[in-house]
Amino acid sequence: MEARPAPAEDWPNATVLVVDDEPGMRNFLLKTLAPRVGQVLGAGSAEEAEALLQKHRCDLLILDITLPGKNGIELLKALREQGNACEVVLITAFADLDTAIEALRAGAGDFLLKPFRTAQVLGAVRQGLERARLKRENWVLRRSLHRHTPPADGLVGRSIVIKGLQAALQRVAAVDSTVLLTGASGTGKELAAQALHRLGSGPDAPFVPVNCAAISPMQIEAELFGSPGRDGLFVYAQGGTLFLDEIGEMPLPMQATLLRALETRSIRPVGSQQEIPLQLRIVAATNRPLRSEVEAGLFRADLYYRLQVVELKLPPLAAHKEDIPDLVAHFIATLAPRLGVPPIAVSDDEMRYLQQYDWPGNVRELRNLIERSLIVGALNVSALYQSLSRTHGEPARLAPGDITDLHTLEKRHILAVLDSVDGDKTRAAQLLGISRRTLERRCAEWTPA
Template identity: 40%
Template sequence: MSHTERRTRPATSEVLVVDDEEDIRELIALSLLRLGLACDTAGTVAEARQLLDTRRYRLCLTDMRLPDGDGLEIVETIQARCPGLPVAVITAFGSIDTAIRALKLGAFDFVTKPVELKVLRELVTHALNLDAPAAPTEESGGRRLIGNSAPMAHLRAQIAKLARNQAPVFIHGESGTGKEVIANLIHAQGGRAAAPFVPVNCGAISPELMESEFFGHRKGSFTGASADKEGLFQAASGGTLFLDEVGELPLAMQVKLLRAIQERAVRPVGGHTEVPVDVRILSASHRDLAQLVAEGKFRQDLFFRINVITLRVPPLRERPEDVPDLAAHILQRLAQREATAPRRLSPAALARLQQYPFPGNVRELENLLERACALCEGDEIGAEDVDLYPTESLTHSQFNFDPIRDAAPDDTDDGSDDERIRVLRALDETRWNRSAAARKLGMTLRQLRYRLQKWGME
């Protein structure tokens, strides 16, 4: 098929390929033709800009090194002239830093030379899926982003933008702000929406089982491995893997995770060959990863790899105007669960909630309203039914335990309400994984179990 014949194809079904080597241009064009896509080609930045000014494309593939510039200029041109057009860069093997620069400028994804047909096919599929009818943008497993404040409007705009590329995103926010909901929305609005979204709490997996959980294992690879098992990477292949509380990963696992992300392949425990995987990595933590890097607790190379783009989630205290909508939504959901009419908040109760800083954020509001509904006898929740926790003692993320006092289970700790609240919050944040909660609280698992038994909560 001649270049002229390809130019006559419908404008909405074409790809622009930019590379200064004619044989590579023709090879990519032939590969795209096998996928049912015709393409235009350009050998310079100037030629590419001229084509972008006169034709419409669904995808652009550009080499990084061009005679009159580089691929980053193509990315910037597309961001300015053709917003919404996905552009992927082709980099030399090992040029990860250059690829990350392109992603930060707005590139959709990157591939390395020599370009493998399978990788190219996956990239094209994800890019063209962005043109498919969007999934409901406000739903995430029954959860939604509620609120019309300025911080929430900005967050929604960022989610919509990030959904249109494959860049790794680090979601930073306090506990209870809905980081998993946001990750799910990025997935649901992107080109991988039809594939799995697999969330994993990194702090809730035993270090001994972590490699098997992430990468899978082969039958007989260790005691109890009675059959082959796929890992989380394989389960998410084609979709999105969400690493919640990624700062909890042990250093040894961080090394293996970095290799899996860079090589786009995993080696199951007991396996002899690597298994290719196609996943987008989203991660989150309430901890400051840069501080963990400075303390030597998190690898700097992994930090840069997963933190290409940072998305900050505002805490609830920064958007008190959203509390009425959030409360109404939560009360409606509670009523549906109990098959009753939704309760309403009195003006005094609502005013009290809007003045409260909510150290536990939306999750704390949910728990508070659920408790109020359980205790309230009428249809209206009054200010006296809204039991707010002490705020001063909840500003710290960990306990300051006395190691001598906590050394033995026969300690004389009085089990104050303040301590119980902190323990419950740590358990809630780790989905009642007691080992992870104990690490958060700075105590041993034995000490945590003793407290729960003493309080009748075991």
């Protein structure tokens, strides 16, 4: 094994493995790449290369076809069968058309014929690492689409509350400290994380959202940190932001591993001895009171204090109802083109009507109301108290004067949703866009002592 760490100039985060049984050619490639990549490794055989790949994450493999024992194409096929998708540049002194076709079918990205010039090698490396970068970006995009996360709408509003939050995000963006976002469901924690990301890392850096509650406890470590032949989400977020949503749902054993990563600013993939340095911002979010979770033994105190370097609390919509007109206008302007429908008009009376409601589902509930209203073609206020999942048809419209007390409207809406799911509070909370705890608190308020 040969390793030549060197000052990185061109590709500071890349690791390249050179596999060639000729010492002269191997040393030439190592010396050429050492000043330009974060780490360059060397191996003289396929077997030695496989041992290195068990310990090191590799972005690019420069692989000679003619090797003692297992040849380069056989090694490439074996790596692809194992799920290792690193970029590969094959090199050889003896090549024909059939060999080149076999190499490309096996998964090689480029093919160089010896002897080659330094410029050719660097060109192949540059193209290979660019392909690797595009793969990571496409993976992040596909994952974001799979989450069905609505596009970032930004933190809209001119109230003192929202302006204060925007100013806080501006200040925090100037440093790379870990940030903890707290607040009820639907208050826009992911939007705040995206705003912080854009302000601090820029729009071209990766933003990788992770729902900690949606990953199996058995898979979460490999999903976050990676495993041999497979990058984890920390690697995909390098140079940008890793957003750990619902951090309070993370299993206790995984909390210790995350704490170590935060303290050392490095990760170790599952089954690997390699330490990968981190160059990213970590933003965590929760709608659960973590301090209470710590007291109950459900969340590590040391991790809580490590996440709480900077804590920003997102306000419920009820605390800044003066922003409702701006939010309504914004949602109409952004959602109508996406849905392919004309915008709707909202009268002054209807707007005052909306501003009386307490919005237990916060901004998310308002957004969903506007989306449903755009589909129907008019402000669908009846959706605030009558579950669409129950009627399965055209929602009834409220006539002026039907209801003037929106606290009553809220109660009717929640009770209707509960009735539609036969009293299942977990399902009802999901439909309402609020936490079960909030739902139970609302129900307790309506139950006589």
